[in-house]
Amino acid sequence: MIKEFKDFISRGNVLDLAVGVIIGSAFTSIVNSLVTNLLNPFLGKIDLSNLILKVGGASFKFGSFINSIINFLIIAFVVFLIVKSVNKLMPKPEKKPAGPTPEQEYLREIRDLLKNK
Incomplete structure (x- = not known):
């Protein structure tokens, strides 16, 4: 079972997914900052x-x-x-x-x- 787990973790897809998640979370903070700090004040904050x-x-x-x-x-x-x-x-x-x-x-x-x- 340990060998299967090692094979699973060492696959390229798992590593690519991990990198995608990390980059995605960093990108999310950039987009959220852009929307919150630049676009919402420009558009006028709509609060419903x-x-x-x-x-x-x-x-x-x-x-x-x-x-x-x-x-x-x-x-x-x-x-x-x-x-x-x-x-x-x-x-x-x-x-x-x-x-x-x-x-x-x-x-x-x-x-x-x-x-x-």
Whole structure:
């Protein structure tokens, strides 16, 4: 069982995931700071947290839920803009030719000639 665990931990996927989680948490703090400190004051802080629906003895704070949705949409839009900007900066992968390369054509011709002998 220890060997299986060691094999599991040493896989590339687990290490990649760990790095992704660490970078993701650092990136989250940057995006949250951008939204909280720069965008919210610019847009004007919308506070709907005082909207409460009381049914019987239960209180439903749907205003806080709406605030969370608004913050999510702002953060999602900021992440979208960042990813879009990074994609423009990154080099685009080379497109592979749709058809076979000339070398492949020559190899096919040689193969066909050898088959016919």
